[in-house]
Amino acid sequence: MTRGGARYNSSGAACIGLADVTDSLMVIKKLVYDEKRVSFTDLKKAIDGNFAGEPVLHAMVTKRVSLFGSGSEEALALAKRIMKFTHDSYWNYLNFRGGHYTAGFWSMSNHVAFGTLSGALPSGRLAGKAFTPGLTPEPHASKSLLDNIRDVSRLDPRHMNNNMAFNVKVVPAPQDGHERIVDNIYSYAKTYFDMGGMQMQFNVVTSEMLRDAMAHPESYRNLLVRISGYNAYFVTLNRDMQIELIERAEYGL
Amino acid sequence: MKGTPLILEIKGNSLDDGPGIRTVIFFKGCPLSCLWCQNPESKKTVVEISYDEKECIGCGTCIEVCPRGALSRDNPFFINRDACTFCFDCVAQCPARALDRVGKEMTHQEIVDAVLRDKPFFDTSGGGVTLSGGEPTLFMGYVSELLKRFKNHGIHTLIETCGHFDGAAFESEILPFTDAIYYDLKLFDSEEHRRYCGVGNERIFSNFKRLWKVCDAGGPELLPRVPLIPDITDHESNLGGIAAFLSSLEVKEVKLLPYNPLWHEKTAKIGTVNPLLDKASMKRWQDRLKIEECADLFTQMNITVL
Numbered sequence: 001m002t003r004g005g006a007r008y009n010s011s012g013a014a015c016i017g018l019a020d021v022t023d024s025l026m027v028i029k030k031l032v033y034d035e036k037r038v039s040f041t042d043l044k045k046a047i048d049g050n051f052a053g054e055p056v057l058h059a060m061v062t063k064r065v066s067l068f069g070s071g072s073e074e075a076l077a078l079a080k081r082i083m084k085f086t087h088d089s090y091w092n093y094l095n096f097r098g099g100h101y102t103a104g105f106w107s108m109s110n111h112v113a114f115g116t117l118s119g120a121l122p123s124g125r126l127a128g129k130a131f132t133p134g135l136t137p138e139p140h141a142s143k144s145l146l147d148n149i150r151d152v153s154r155l156d157p158r159h160m161n162n163n164m165a166f167n168v169k170v171v172p173a174p175q176d177g178h179e180r181i182v183d184n185i186y187s188y189a190k191t192y193f194d195m196g197g198m199q200m201q202f203n204v205v206t207s208e209m210l211r212d213a214m215a216h217p218e219s220y221r222n223l224l225v226r227i228s229g230y231n232a233y234f235v236t237l238n239r240d241m242q243i244e245l246i247e248r249a250e251y252g253l
Numbered sequence: 254m255k256g257t258p259l260i261l262e263i264k265g266n267s268l269d270d271g272p273g274i275r276t277v278i279f280f281k282g283c284p285l286s287c288l289w290c291q292n293p294e295s296k297k298t299v300v301e302i303s304y305d306e307k308e309c310i311g312c313g314t315c316i317e318v319c320p321r322g323a324l325s326r327d328n329p330f331f332i333n334r335d336a337c338t339f340c341f342d343c344v345a346q347c348p349a350r351a352l353d354r355v356g357k358e359m360t361h362q363e364i365v366d367a368v369l370r371d372k373p374f375f376d377t378s379g380g381g382v383t384l385s386g387g388e389p390t391l392f393m394g395y396v397s398e399l400l401k402r403f404k405n406h407g408i409h410t411l412i413e414t415c416g417h418f419d420g421a422a423f424e425s426e427i428l429p430f431t432d433a434i435y436y437d438l439k440l441f442d443s444e445e446h447r448r449y450c451g452v453g454n455e456r457i458f459s460n461f462k463r464l465w466k467v468c469d470a471g472g473p474e475l476l477p478r479v480p481l482i483p484d485i486t487d488h489e490s491n492l493g494g495i496a497a498f499l500s501s502l503e504v505k506e507v508k509l510l511p512y513n514p515l516w517h518e519k520t521a522k523i524g525t526v527n528p529l530l531d532k533a534s535m536k537r538w539q540d541r542l543k544i545e546e547c548a549d550l551f552t553q554m555n556i557t558v559l
Contacts (some may be wrong), residue, residue, distance in 0.1 A: 056348045120539065145265075146371050187380075194373060
């Protein structure tokens with residue numbers, strides 16, 4: 001320590017909002033350039049005004065563009081480019097110990113804190129709202145969790161040399177036993193790592209989370225609940241049905 | 254029915270349509286017309302248009318672009334489906350995706366490619382592909398070729414069926430490429446079946462008998478499933494009849510599908526009214542005790558309820 005110093009002298013950065021940046025650039029690429037549905041000036045104006053009085057444009061940016069985690073090759077390629085750019089930018093600088101800067105994609109809970117300080121984005125994320133956690137895709141990127149997992153597994157680990165955090169929500173059905181839940185989590189994890197994934201963390205959805213989904217449906221657009229062979233998106237159900245499902249989750253019915 | 258079916262949806266990450274993690278292909282069109290159908294958009298074989306009031310932001314873009322003037326807030330379901338020519342200009346322009354095309358043609362290769370992306374998950378979970386609907390056997394030739402392709406890729410195949418098909422054709426075109434069959438038995442009395450599902454049940458029960466022989470002798474897994482519909486299928490005389498039928502064939506397992514009211518909003522989306530929805534029992538979840546009573550009718554006959 002005191003003579004000659006350490007062998008590894010890198011400094012790590014944690015980058016927040018890979019999905020937010022990718023999705024925002026996808027919006028500009030698709031709507032301004034490819035499809036010419038909106039001019040860059042008008043988009044910029046709407047963002048500066050936090051999309052106030054722009055419901056059509058806001059709907060368009062949030063619903064008509066393929067996002068990172070949707071299975072779209074184009075969005076994935078863009079995410080990889082942004083990640084490589086970020087990594088290379090950091091790596092090209094040396095810290096005072098002579099080590100490289102490394103790029104990480106995790107946020108602890110800072111995606112919420114940083115979000116409060118940031119204005120609206122082209123992706124439709126409004127001013128003050130949280131960024132996506134770690135490098136987790138937007139909840140509404142795909143209706144299938146498998147698309148999220150596959151896209152994240154295909155990112156290049158060499159460009160995440162200060163690590164990453166990928167959150168996966170698992171929603172047990174009331175009739176699922178412990179073994180079934182564990183089997184499913186095993187399958188997601190094993191497949192993800194087989195495909196080249198680097199890190200993932202599971203969050204098993206509880207009745208408390210379902211309550212939160214009632215209050216904040218925008219964060220739970222792909223939350224699929226299972227009822228004896230029938231699947232439904234929780235946020236599309238009416239209030240009575242949601243309450244019924246929460247009660248069922250609590251009593252294991 | 255011959256030719257190319259319309260596909261409603263290919264849904265990944267299903268955990269309830271057979272073993273493991275599965276991808277489900279929903280075919281559009283069904284020879285039955287069960288009053289309680291939970292996927293009303295899957296009844297007709299032809300293309301339809303849906304409108305989701307909850308997604309609509311009321312911008313009026315669709316009303317402007319419609320060349321037929323078929324869209325108006327004054328229409329009971331927003332879209333005048335008699336005037337609509339299914340050009341889908343409105344679907345293409347709706348910023349909120351409140352309007353949608355229901356059913357699209359896909360080649361075998363397009364379907365296989367979409368499903369293959371999920372294959373790594375099948376391999377770790379013992380999952381595979383499930384053909385559902387609607388009724389996949391309406392398109393026997395098309396489905397046969399599709400199943401063959403899945404088998405060439407080493408994918409476990411499961412078909413969910415209402416049983417109303419040509420038994421001989423099923424045996425030669427579907428059975429050789431299928432690893433499991435989930436077979437719905439709804440009403441034991443043929444007249445009741447005709448009343449609620451539009452056709453008698455003779456063909457369904459005789460097909461089941463025929464398939465059971467093949468499957469029991471080492472063929473694919475054949476699992477009967479019974480939907481428990483309040484006051485329609487969930488009473489003793491019906492379930493007792495089905496249980497006795499299964500018992501006579503020495504069937505050892507049955508899956509009961511308890512009723513839930515989650516499908517109600519789907520009917521308005523495709524512009525239909527279902528009188529059944531006015532019944533109080535159809536608005537509620539099925540009572541737990543009731544489900545146990547139903548299960549008892551099968552366990553009494555030594556049939557395990559899954």
